Amino acid sequence: MSVAKSAKRGIFLATAFTLGLIVSVLGVPTAQAQNTQVTIEGAITTVNSLPGVIVGDKYSMVVYYNPTQAPASTSGAFAFYNGFTLNAVVDDKDGNQNFSAESGEQLSVDDAPVNNSFVSPPCCNSSTGAGFELVDTTGTAAFKTNALPTALNLKDFNTAFVVFGNTSNGGGANGNITSIRVVDTGGVIPAFISAGLPDPNGKVPASNAVPGSGVTNLDISFPLMLLTHGNSYVFTLALQDIDFTGTCQASYTLTQIQLNKTVTLDSAKDGTFSCNPGTIWFWTFTGKPIPDFPGPATLTGTVTYGTTKATVVSTVVIN
Numbered sequence: 001m002s003v004a005k006s007a008k009r010g011i012f013l014a015t016a017f018t019l020g021l022i023v024s025v026l027g028v029p030t031a032q033a034q035n036t037q038v039t040i041e042g043a044i045t046t047v048n049s050l051p052g053v054i055v056g057d058k059y060s061m062v063v064y065y066n067p068t069q070a071p072a073s074t075s076g077a078f079a080f081y082n083g084f085t086l087n088a089v090v091d092d093k094d095g096n097q098n099f100s101a102e103s104g105e106q107l108s109v110d111d112a113p114v115n116n117s118f119v120s121p122p123c124c125n126s127s128t129g130a131g132f133e134l135v136d137t138t139g140t141a142a143f144k145t146n147a148l149p150t151a152l153n154l155k156d157f158n159t160a161f162v163v164f165g166n167t168s169n170g171g172g173a174n175g176n177i178t179s180i181r182v183v184d185t186g187g188v189i190p191a192f193i194s195a196g197l198p199d200p201n202g203k204v205p206a207s208n209a210v211p212g213s214g215v216t217n218l219d220i221s222f223p224l225m226l227l228t229h230g231n232s233y234v235f236t237l238a239l240q241d242i243d244f245t246g247t248c249q250a251s252y253t254l255t256q257i258q259l260n261k262t263v264t265l266d267s268a269k270d271g272t273f274s275c276n277p278g279t280i281w282f283w284t285f286t287g288k289p290i291p292d293f294p295g296p297a298t299l300t301g302t303v304t305y306g307t308t309k310a311t312v313v314s315t316v317v318i319n
Contacts, residue, residue, distance in 0.1 A: 035185050035242065036150050038063040040132055040162060042178040044090065049171035050127070050164060052094040059175055061088035061099075061132060061162055063120070065107065066243065067148040067184075077112040079146035086120060088130045090164060090173075099130035099164050111146040114139050118149060125168045132177070135159035152180045186305070187244030188275060190312040193252060193301030195233040196221025198286065205236060205284050218282055227318050229292040237301035237312075238282040241275045248275040249304045250283040256297040256318070265291055275305065294319055 040061040047053055065084035072082045086101035102124060110117040116136040123131030134157045136142040142156035143149065154160060154177065165172030199221060203209070209219045220236050227233060235252050251269030255262055268285045275281070299314045 035187075036065055036067045036148065037183045037185075038152065039181040039183075040177055040179075042162065042176045044164075044173050044175045045161075046174040048167075048173065050173040052092045052097060053090055053164070053173050054093060057090050057092045059088055059090045059162065059164070061086065061130065063107070063132070065148055067150050069148070071146070072106065074146070077146060078108055078110045081107040081109075081148055086130060086132075088162070088164065099128050101131070102126055102129040105129075105131065107148065109143060109146040109148060111141070111143040113141060116142045118143065118152070123163055124166055124172060127165050129166065129172075130162065130164050132162045133159065134177075150182065150184050152182050154178075154180045185242065186308060186310040188239055188241050188248060188303050188305040188310060190301050190303050190310055191238040191240060192236075193299050193312050193314050194220065194223035194236050195227060195287075195299060195314075195316055196223055196236065198232065198234050205234065205282065207282070216280070220282075220284075223314075225314075225316050227290050227297070227316050229290045229294075229318055232289050233287050235285045235287055235299065235301075236282055237285075237303070238280070239301075239303045240280045241277055241305075243277045244305050245276050246274075246306050247272045248281075249273070250281075251302045251304070252285055253300045253302075254287065254297055254316075255300070256293060256295065258293055265297065290318055 040063070042059060044053055044055055044057040044059065047055055063084060063086045065081065069081060069083045071079035073080045084107050088099040090097045090099065101120065105120055105123055108117070108119045108121055114137060118134040120131040123129050136157050138158055140156060160177040162175045162177060163172055164175070204219050204221055206219045208217055210217050218238060221234060237250050237252055239250065249269060249272045251267070253267040254265045256265055266287045270283055295318060297316050297318055299316050300311055302309055302311045
């Protein structure tokens with residue numbers, strides 16, 4: 001069976017309504033949507049007035065946003081953004097205390113040549129308010145634009161601190177920043193790619209085929225890591241749309257290193273389809289017979305959404 005004639009089937013499984021809540025927080029999804037999670041950690045360095053919190057207490061702050069969103073407003077080199085969440089935990093002597101962004105708090109990015117900053121103003125007017133400030137006044141220009149950042153390096157900032165509690169009346173607490181981790185996830189994420197035997201009875205692959213199940217389920221041939229040459233397999237790619245609205249396409253490749261060269265053993269792609277936030281899909285492809293070249297191979301599933309690609313990789317062995 002040629003690649004061009006390989007059977008392939010795409011199945012829309014279900015709408016995950018909880019994801020809609022995430023989208024509503026992040027703002028309207030766009031054709032290049034993705035999510036950025038910034039984790040800021042350190043210790044409390046100054047306490048003015050914040051019951052239960054003392055100098056030396058550890059904290060963790062997570063800021064989550066869609067970096068492709070347009071600013072709510074601009075002023076000079078500053079851009080201000082509303083679509084984000086900010087939550088923090090201080091591990092104090094009385095047990096963890098929770099803090100979050102206040103009503104009206106924004107994210108602000110300043111790309112002025114000498115005074116770059118990434119801040120969450122205004123903060124804070126309540127006992128549970130929290131915010132952060134990253135400033136570069138060295139002239140190295142930590143930010144090239146005033147778009148929300150998708151990468152941060154702590155050494156780029158000569159001022160870096162967090163605040164907790166009501167600082168408007170001289171209270172609250174400050175903390176240093178000892179680490180910043182940034183994780184960017186795509187608007188569409190492939191969950192897995194697997195190889196399995198074709199079902200001679202035609203029952204699988206299928207969705208929601210387990211009677212009485214209380215959850216959305218995917219029913220496929222058991223994933224195999226050892227592929228026998230001469231056999232054909234069904235390749236299954238599962239994916240989830242987090243916050244992307246637009247056109248998607250699913251594809252796979254099976255490659256192997258042969259005599260120091262990467263050889264494509266098999267590949268196929270489906271036609272484009274419309275995908276929306278909160279949906280989950282799986283696609284199946286019937287592959288060509290496996291060639292007789294023993295050793296490890298790489299099975300890669302790819303989902304193309306807009307102009308962006310996301311991949312998931314599985315290692316298989318040919319015998």
